[in-house]
Amino acid sequence: xESKRERELIIIGAGPAGMTAAVYAARKQLDTLVITxxxxxxxxxxxxxxxxxxxxxxxxxELVKRFEEHVRSFGVAVEYSSVTKVSSVDDSxxxxxxxxxxxxxxxxxxxxxxxxxxxxxxxxxxxxxRGVAYxxxxxxxxxxxxxxxxxxxxxxxxxxxxxxxxICPHVYIIEVADQLRGDEAIQNTVLRADNxxxxxxxxxxxxxxxxxxRSVVVQDVHTNNIRELDVxxxxxxxxxxxxxxxxxxxxxxxxxxEIPVDCGARTGVPGLFAAGDVTDVPQKQIICAAGDGAxxxxxxxxxxVRRPVPTDWLKSQ
Amino acid sequence: MPAKxxxxxxxxxxxxxxxxxxYLKSKNIPFTDYNVATDIEARNAMxxxxxxxxxxxxxxxxxxxxxxxxxxxxxxxx
Numbered sequence: 001x002e003s004k005r006e007r008e009l010i011i012i013g014a015g016p017a018g019m020t021a022a023v024y025a026a027r028k029q030l031d032t033l034v035i036t037x038x039x040x041x042x043x044x045x046x047x048x049x050x051x052x053x054x055x056x057x058x059x060x061x062e063l064v065k066r067f068e069e070h071v072r073s074f075g076v077a078v079e080y081s082s083v084t085k086v087s088s089v090d091d092s093x094x095x096x097x098x099x100x101x102x103x104x105x106x107x108x109x110x111x112x113x114x115x116x117x118x119x120x121x122x123x124x125x126x127x128x129x130r131g132v133a134y135x136x137x138x139x140x141x142x143x144x145x146x147x148x149x150x151x152x153x154x155x156x157x158x159x160x161x162x163x164x165x166x167i168c169p170h171v172y173i174i175e176v177a178d179q180l181r182g183d184e185a186i187q188n189t190v191l192r193a194d195n196x197x198x199x200x201x202x203x204x205x206x207x208x209x210x211x212x213x214r215s216v217v218v219q220d221v222h223t224n225n226i227r228e229l230d231v232x233x234x235x236x237x238x239x240x241x242x243x244x245x246x247x248x249x250x251x252x253x254x255x256x257x258e259i260p261v262d263c264g265a266r267t268g269v270p271g272l273f274a275a276g277d278v279t280d281v282p283q284k285q286i287i288c289a290a291g292d293g294a295x296x297x298x299x300x301x302x303x304x305v306r307r308p309v310p311t312d313w314l315k316s317q
Numbered sequence: 318m319p320a321k322x323x324x325x326x327x328x329x330x331x332x333x334x335x336x337x338x339x340y341l342k343s344k345n346i347p348f349t350d351y352n353v354a355t356d357i358e359a360r361n362a363m364x365x366x367x368x369x370x371x372x373x374x375x376x377x378x379x380x381x382x383x384x385x386x387x388x389x390x391x392x393x394x395x
Contacts, residue, residue, distance in 0.1 A: 038333075038336075038385065039336065040332070040336070044332040044333070044336075045332060047330070059332075060332060061332040061335045061336070064332075064336075065335075065336075065339060080387040080388050081388065099388075129369040129370065129371040129383060130368065130369060130370060131370060133370075133371060135331070137330050137331065137332070138328060138330065138331035138332070138333065138334070138371070138372055139328070139331070139370070139371050139372060140330075141328045141330070141353070141354030141355075142328070142353060142354070142360060142370050142371070142372065143370075144354075211368065212370065233370075
């Protein structure tokens with residue numbers, strides 16, 4: 001199935017950056033399509049937001065709901081699908097989705113955010129949703145009464161461990177570095193618990209099971225000793241990686257696979273803009289992503305009407 | 318046409334569960350919500366039907382959708 005009509009703008013992703021871009025594009029009356037797997041991105045996972053202006057406190061889910069309502073009020077078209085490939089076709093961009101549909105646009109904003117990093121060990125994919133989990137906030141309660149492992153000793157790993165140690169008989173924390181990396185306060189909470197074992201200098205080699213996870217195989221990085229821990233859940237909390245693979249043939253990524261942008265959300269490729277956590281902007285904040293989304297949409301508008309801001313304009317001010 | 322039987326297995330803290338329920342409400346589709354964080358019987362039913370230990374799981378007339386997959390959900394609801 002193909003959709004050959006060329007639009008003015010496609011926005012990939014509907015987190016804070018993509019949704020803000022959609023509102024700005026709609027207000028500029030650009031013919032816009034948003035293509036996204038889900039709505040909210042990483043913002044959805046925040047349980048406690050106190051630094052988005054206008055709200056002294058709001059949950060990620062509630063803020064995202066308001067964003068979505070705001071976008072909907074402008075009637076922006078949305079396709080719910082994952083993007084698998086972007087390529088340049090003449091002066092346009094072709095966007096291919098997982099269900100093999102093709103969309104064309106003269107300008108493109110990539111605001112596809114980040115996803116949880118994976119371990120890339122045997123058993124991880126096979127047991128996804130069958131003991132392997134990436135969202136402790138979602139799935140921790142399902143593991144009540146079971147022994148579990150958390151991979152990652154940073155703040156998100158320790159957060160997961162704190163949720164799990166209240167409901168599970170035993171929690172292992174597996175960290176490759178020689179010490180935990182999270183904030184001291186949460187480290188202390190975890191270290192004081194008598195049902196938590198911290199294994200530093202340890203990597204995961206394999207996740208094993210039958211129809212569900214039954215154990216995790218770990219290795220001491222110094223002694224190379226292998227151990228098999230009996231667990232029914234493995235929570236992977238080893239950070240995030242940018243959702244940028246589909247665009248790598250069109251724009252050069254940096255070594256963290258982020259999309260480099262300038263202060264105008266431009267990528268250096270004419271007509272291609274990027275915003276939010278998928279870019280090399282170091283501040284991974286909702287409000288920054290939203291602002292970058294606005295810049296990207298305004299940049300796309302300027303590009304489309306062939307009225308780029310003249311460089312001598314700034315000098316004359 | 319009789320209304321479809323829609324069941325949502327969810328936990329109170331899971332943002333995707335909140336989104337699924339909001340989505341169904343916005344389409345005026347009635348559904349039964351089981352909190353599988355506390356309802357062990359429902360949790361076991363969810364695991365048996367979906368083969369999964371992860372939320373949300375949505376059941377539409379016996380068909381299972383794992384996660385908030387809008388296009389699949391729309392297909393089953395139409």
